Amino acid sequence: MTTKEYDLAQCLEGARRGEPEAARALVEQLYPLVIRIVRSHLPVRAAEEDLAQEVFLKLFSRLDQYQARAGIPFEHWVSRLAVRTCLDALRAERRRPEVRCSDLSDEQSAWLEFLLLDGAAAPAADSTSAREVIELLLSQLPPAAGLVIRLLDLEEKSVKEISQLTGWGQSLVKVRAFRARRQLRKLAKTLKSSV
Amino acid sequence: MNNFDSKWQTCAAQARQQPPGDLRAPAGFASRVLARASVPETPGLAEVWQALVARLLAGSVALLLLCTALEWPHLRERPTLQTGVENTVAQLLWSL
Numbered sequence: 001m002t003t004k005e006y007d008l009a010q011c012l013e014g015a016r017r018g019e020p021e022a023a024r025a026l027v028e029q030l031y032p033l034v035i036r037i038v039r040s041h042l043p044v045r046a047a048e049e050d051l052a053q054e055v056f057l058k059l060f061s062r063l064d065q066y067q068a069r070a071g072i073p074f075e076h077w078v079s080r081l082a083v084r085t086c087l088d089a090l091r092a093e094r095r096r097p098e099v100r101c102s103d104l105s106d107e108q109s110a111w112l113e114f115l116l117l118d119g120a121a122a123p124a125a126d127s128t129s130a131r132e133v134i135e136l137l138l139s140q141l142p143p144a145a146g147l148v149i150r151l152l153d154l155e156e157k158s159v160k161e162i163s164q165l166t167g168w169g170q171s172l173v174k175v176r177a178f179r180a181r182r183q184l185r186k187l188a189k190t191l192k193s194s195v
Numbered sequence: 196m197n198n199f200d201s202k203w204q205t206c207a208a209q210a211r212q213q214p215p216g217d218l219r220a221p222a223g224f225a226s227r228v229l230a231r232a233s234v235p236e237t238p239g240l241a242e243v244w245q246a247l248v249a250r251l252l253a254g255s256v257a258l259l260l261l262c263t264a265l266e267w268p269h270l271r272e273r274p275t276l277q278t279g280v281e282n283t284v285a286q287l288l289w290s291l
Binding site for chain 1: 210221
Protein backbone atom coordinates (compact mmCIF):
# COMPACT_ATOMS: atom_id res chain seq x y z
CA MET A 1 0.00 0.00 0.00
CA THR A 2 1.62 3.27 -1.03
CA THR A 3 1.27 6.66 0.66
CA LYS A 4 -1.23 7.76 -1.96
CA GLU A 5 -3.49 4.86 -1.19
CA TYR A 6 -3.22 5.38 2.55
CA ASP A 7 -6.63 5.61 4.12
CA LEU A 8 -6.52 5.93 7.89
CA ALA A 9 -9.96 4.50 8.65
CA GLN A 10 -9.34 1.56 6.35
CA CYS A 11 -5.90 0.91 7.84
CA LEU A 12 -7.25 1.07 11.39
CA GLU A 13 -10.01 -1.39 10.56
CA GLY A 14 -7.55 -3.71 8.86
CA ALA A 15 -5.03 -3.51 11.70
CA ARG A 16 -7.76 -4.28 14.23
CA ARG A 17 -8.69 -7.34 12.20
CA GLY A 18 -5.01 -8.36 12.23
CA GLU A 19 -4.28 -7.71 8.55
CA PRO A 20 -0.48 -7.34 8.23
CA GLU A 21 -0.66 -5.08 5.15
CA ALA A 22 -2.86 -2.55 6.94
CA ALA A 23 -0.63 -2.64 10.04
CA ARG A 24 2.46 -2.18 7.87
CA ALA A 25 0.91 0.84 6.12
CA LEU A 26 0.04 2.32 9.50
CA VAL A 27 3.62 1.91 10.75
CA GLU A 28 5.11 3.43 7.61
CA GLN A 29 2.72 6.36 7.65
CA LEU A 30 3.15 7.14 11.33
CA TYR A 31 6.90 6.54 11.54
CA PRO A 32 7.98 10.17 10.86
CA LEU A 33 5.63 11.47 13.56
CA VAL A 34 6.78 8.88 16.10
CA ILE A 35 10.50 9.15 15.38
CA ARG A 36 10.39 12.94 15.62
CA ILE A 37 8.94 12.65 19.14
CA VAL A 38 11.28 9.82 20.11
CA ARG A 39 14.36 11.77 18.96
CA SER A 40 13.31 14.82 20.96
CA HIS A 41 12.80 12.86 24.17
CA LEU A 42 15.31 10.05 23.85
CA PRO A 43 16.88 8.84 27.10
CA VAL A 44 20.69 8.87 27.02
CA ARG A 45 21.10 5.12 27.10
CA ALA A 46 18.24 4.15 24.80
CA ALA A 47 18.34 3.40 21.09
CA GLU A 48 15.83 5.39 19.08
CA GLU A 49 14.68 2.40 17.05
CA ASP A 50 13.98 0.34 20.17
CA LEU A 51 11.91 3.12 21.66
CA ALA A 52 10.04 3.68 18.39
CA GLN A 53 9.27 -0.05 18.29
CA GLU A 54 7.99 0.19 21.85
CA VAL A 55 5.63 2.99 20.80
CA PHE A 56 4.24 0.96 17.88
CA LEU A 57 3.83 -2.16 20.02
CA LYS A 58 1.81 -0.14 22.52
CA LEU A 59 -0.15 1.35 19.65
CA PHE A 60 -1.19 -2.07 18.33
CA SER A 61 -1.97 -3.45 21.77
CA ARG A 62 -4.20 -0.44 22.56
CA LEU A 63 -5.70 0.11 19.13
CA ASP A 64 -9.13 -0.95 20.36
CA GLN A 65 -9.08 1.87 22.92
CA TYR A 66 -8.91 4.52 20.21
CA GLN A 67 -12.25 5.87 19.11
CA ALA A 68 -12.46 8.41 16.33
CA ARG A 69 -14.24 11.10 18.29
CA ALA A 70 -14.55 14.64 17.09
CA GLY A 71 -11.55 16.74 18.12
CA ILE A 72 -9.18 13.85 18.75
CA PRO A 73 -7.38 12.98 15.54
CA PHE A 74 -5.57 9.66 15.42
CA GLU A 75 -2.18 11.38 15.04
CA HIS A 76 -2.85 13.23 18.28
CA TRP A 77 -3.61 9.99 20.09
CA VAL A 78 -0.38 8.48 18.71
CA SER A 79 1.63 11.56 19.74
CA ARG A 80 0.32 11.26 23.26
CA LEU A 81 1.19 7.58 23.36
CA ALA A 82 4.71 8.33 22.08
CA VAL A 83 5.28 11.12 24.61
CA ARG A 84 4.08 8.94 27.49
CA THR A 85 6.30 6.05 26.35
CA CYS A 86 9.34 8.36 26.21
CA LEU A 87 8.53 9.77 29.62
CA ASP A 88 8.33 6.25 31.06
CA ALA A 89 11.68 5.42 29.47
CA LEU A 90 13.22 8.60 30.89
CA ARG A 91 11.87 7.76 34.33
CA ALA A 92 13.26 4.23 34.08
CA GLU A 93 16.70 5.68 33.43
CA ARG A 94 17.39 6.53 37.05
CA ARG A 95 20.97 7.69 36.85
CA ARG A 96 21.63 10.79 34.82
CA PRO A 97 25.00 11.24 33.16
CA GLU A 98 27.42 13.40 35.09
CA VAL A 99 28.80 16.23 32.98
CA ARG A 100 31.66 18.61 33.73
CA CYS A 101 32.56 21.87 32.12
CA SER A 102 35.84 20.37 30.87
CA ASP A 103 33.82 17.83 28.82
CA LEU A 104 32.33 20.62 26.71
CA SER A 105 33.67 21.63 23.33
CA ASP A 106 34.68 25.27 22.71
CA GLU A 107 31.38 25.99 20.93
CA GLN A 108 29.36 24.44 23.74
CA SER A 109 31.33 26.42 26.36
CA ALA A 110 30.65 29.60 24.40
CA TRP A 111 26.89 28.92 24.58
CA LEU A 112 27.13 28.21 28.30
CA GLU A 113 29.00 31.46 28.87
CA PHE A 114 26.44 33.30 26.80
CA LEU A 115 23.68 31.88 29.01
CA LEU A 116 25.35 32.85 32.27
CA LEU A 117 27.54 35.87 31.79
CA ASP A 118 26.10 39.34 31.46
CA GLY A 119 27.27 41.03 28.30
CA ALA A 120 28.46 37.80 26.64
CA ALA A 121 27.61 37.84 22.95
CA ALA A 122 25.67 35.02 21.32
CA PRO A 123 28.06 32.60 19.58
CA ALA A 124 28.06 32.49 15.81
CA ALA A 125 25.08 30.67 14.29
CA ASP A 126 25.68 27.06 15.23
CA SER A 127 22.52 25.10 15.76
CA THR A 128 24.31 21.83 16.56
CA SER A 129 26.25 23.07 19.60
CA ALA A 130 23.27 25.12 20.80
CA ARG A 131 21.17 21.97 20.64
CA GLU A 132 23.87 19.94 22.39
CA VAL A 133 24.11 22.39 25.30
CA ILE A 134 20.35 22.44 25.66
CA GLU A 135 20.16 18.63 25.52
CA LEU A 136 22.97 18.41 28.06
CA LEU A 137 21.18 20.65 30.54
CA LEU A 138 17.81 19.02 29.94
CA SER A 139 19.28 15.57 30.50
CA GLN A 140 20.16 16.66 34.05
CA LEU A 141 16.59 17.67 34.86
CA PRO A 142 13.99 15.29 36.27
CA PRO A 143 12.12 13.62 33.34
CA ALA A 144 8.86 15.55 33.67
CA ALA A 145 10.69 18.88 33.91
CA GLY A 146 12.86 18.09 30.90
CA LEU A 147 9.82 17.03 28.90
CA VAL A 148 7.90 20.22 29.58
CA ILE A 149 10.83 22.46 28.56
CA ARG A 150 11.47 20.42 25.40
CA LEU A 151 7.85 20.71 24.39
CA LEU A 152 7.64 24.41 25.19
CA ASP A 153 10.96 25.71 23.92
CA LEU A 154 12.20 23.22 21.34
CA GLU A 155 8.90 22.13 19.82
CA GLU A 156 7.08 25.40 20.50
CA LYS A 157 3.94 23.71 21.78
CA SER A 158 1.38 25.73 23.68
CA VAL A 159 0.47 24.98 27.30
CA LYS A 160 -2.87 23.62 26.08
CA GLU A 161 -1.18 21.28 23.59
CA ILE A 162 1.24 20.04 26.25
CA SER A 163 -1.66 19.45 28.57
CA GLN A 164 -3.36 17.33 25.91
CA LEU A 165 -0.18 15.42 25.10
CA THR A 166 0.81 14.61 28.65
CA GLY A 167 -2.54 14.44 30.39
CA TRP A 168 -1.37 17.01 32.96
CA GLY A 169 -3.60 19.97 33.80
CA GLN A 170 -2.66 23.32 32.30
CA SER A 171 -1.73 24.81 35.68
CA LEU A 172 0.50 21.80 36.40
CA VAL A 173 2.26 22.36 33.07
CA LYS A 174 2.87 26.02 33.99
CA VAL A 175 4.11 25.15 37.47
CA ARG A 176 6.42 22.46 36.10
CA ALA A 177 7.78 24.85 33.47
CA PHE A 178 8.42 27.54 36.07
CA ARG A 179 10.25 25.15 38.37
CA ALA A 180 12.17 23.60 35.48
CA ARG A 181 13.45 27.01 34.35
CA ARG A 182 14.66 27.74 37.86
CA GLN A 183 16.41 24.35 37.99
CA LEU A 184 17.96 24.96 34.58
CA ARG A 185 19.54 28.20 35.75
CA LYS A 186 20.97 26.45 38.80
CA LEU A 187 22.25 23.54 36.68
CA ALA A 188 23.93 25.85 34.19
CA LYS A 189 25.72 27.63 37.06
CA THR A 190 26.81 24.32 38.59
CA LEU A 191 28.08 23.10 35.22
CA LYS A 192 30.01 26.32 34.63
CA SER A 193 31.71 26.11 38.02
CA SER A 194 32.57 22.39 37.66
CA VAL A 195 36.10 21.56 36.55
CA MET B 196 11.67 37.56 31.69
CA ASN B 197 15.13 37.74 33.25
CA ASN B 198 18.47 37.61 31.51
CA PHE B 199 18.97 33.85 31.71
CA ASP B 200 15.49 33.12 30.40
CA SER B 201 15.79 35.47 27.44
CA LYS B 202 19.21 34.06 26.58
CA TRP B 203 17.81 30.53 26.92
CA GLN B 204 15.17 31.45 24.37
CA THR B 205 17.91 32.67 21.99
CA CYS B 206 19.77 29.41 22.45
CA ALA B 207 16.56 27.39 21.95
CA ALA B 208 15.73 29.35 18.78
CA GLN B 209 19.18 28.50 17.44
CA ALA B 210 18.75 24.84 18.43
CA ARG B 211 15.42 24.69 16.57
CA GLN B 212 17.25 25.52 13.34
CA GLN B 213 18.87 22.09 13.37
CA PRO B 214 17.39 19.95 10.59
CA PRO B 215 15.30 17.01 11.89
CA GLY B 216 17.37 14.36 10.11
CA ASP B 217 16.10 11.42 8.10
CA LEU B 218 12.50 10.65 9.03
CA ARG B 219 12.10 7.58 6.85
CA ALA B 220 11.69 4.24 8.57
CA PRO B 221 14.82 2.07 8.38
CA ALA B 222 14.60 -0.99 6.15
CA GLY B 223 12.57 -3.77 7.73
CA PHE B 224 11.33 -1.63 10.63
CA ALA B 225 7.64 -2.37 10.01
CA SER B 226 8.38 -6.11 9.69
CA ARG B 227 10.25 -6.11 12.99
CA VAL B 228 7.39 -4.31 14.73
CA LEU B 229 4.80 -6.69 13.28
CA ALA B 230 6.89 -9.72 14.22
CA ARG B 231 7.14 -8.50 17.82
CA ALA B 232 3.46 -7.57 17.90
CA SER B 233 2.43 -11.06 16.79
CA VAL B 234 4.27 -12.70 19.72
CA PRO B 235 1.93 -12.96 22.71
CA GLU B 236 3.25 -10.80 25.50
CA THR B 237 4.57 -12.73 28.49
CA PRO B 238 3.65 -11.14 31.78
CA GLY B 239 6.55 -9.54 33.63
CA LEU B 240 7.61 -10.48 37.15
CA ALA B 241 5.84 -7.42 38.54
CA GLU B 242 2.50 -8.42 36.96
CA VAL B 243 2.79 -12.02 38.18
CA TRP B 244 3.65 -10.82 41.69
CA GLN B 245 0.77 -8.34 41.63
CA ALA B 246 -1.72 -11.05 40.64
CA LEU B 247 -0.38 -13.44 43.28
CA VAL B 248 -0.44 -10.83 46.02
CA ALA B 249 -4.03 -9.87 45.18
CA ARG B 250 -5.13 -13.52 45.36
CA LEU B 251 -3.16 -14.12 48.53
CA LEU B 252 -4.74 -11.09 50.14
CA ALA B 253 -8.23 -12.17 49.10
CA GLY B 254 -7.57 -15.69 50.47
CA SER B 255 -6.27 -14.33 53.77
CA VAL B 256 -9.30 -12.07 54.21
CA ALA B 257 -11.64 -14.98 53.45
CA LEU B 258 -9.82 -17.20 55.97
CA LEU B 259 -9.94 -14.46 58.59
CA LEU B 260 -13.67 -14.00 58.06
CA LEU B 261 -14.27 -17.75 58.26
CA CYS B 262 -12.31 -18.02 61.54
CA THR B 263 -14.17 -15.02 62.96
CA ALA B 264 -17.51 -16.57 61.98
CA LEU B 265 -16.58 -19.89 63.60
CA GLU B 266 -15.30 -18.26 66.77
CA TRP B 267 -18.03 -15.67 67.10
CA PRO B 268 -20.52 -17.75 69.15
CA HIS B 269 -17.80 -18.76 71.64
CA LEU B 270 -16.28 -15.31 72.16
CA ARG B 271 -18.43 -14.42 75.17
CA GLU B 272 -18.30 -17.88 76.69
CA ARG B 273 -14.54 -17.86 77.03
CA PRO B 274 -13.34 -16.89 80.54
CA THR B 275 -10.82 -14.09 80.77
CA LEU B 276 -7.30 -14.81 81.91
CA GLN B 277 -6.74 -15.20 85.61
CA THR B 278 -5.56 -11.99 87.28
CA GLY B 279 -2.18 -13.47 88.23
CA VAL B 280 -1.41 -14.59 84.69
CA GLU B 281 -2.63 -11.30 83.26
CA ASN B 282 -0.33 -9.32 85.57
CA THR B 283 2.68 -11.49 84.73
CA VAL B 284 2.10 -11.06 80.98
CA ALA B 285 1.68 -7.31 81.41
CA GLN B 286 4.92 -7.07 83.39
CA LEU B 287 6.80 -9.15 80.84
CA LEU B 288 5.54 -6.99 78.00
CA TRP B 289 6.44 -3.84 79.89
CA SER B 290 9.99 -5.06 80.55
CA LEU B 291 10.43 -5.66 76.80
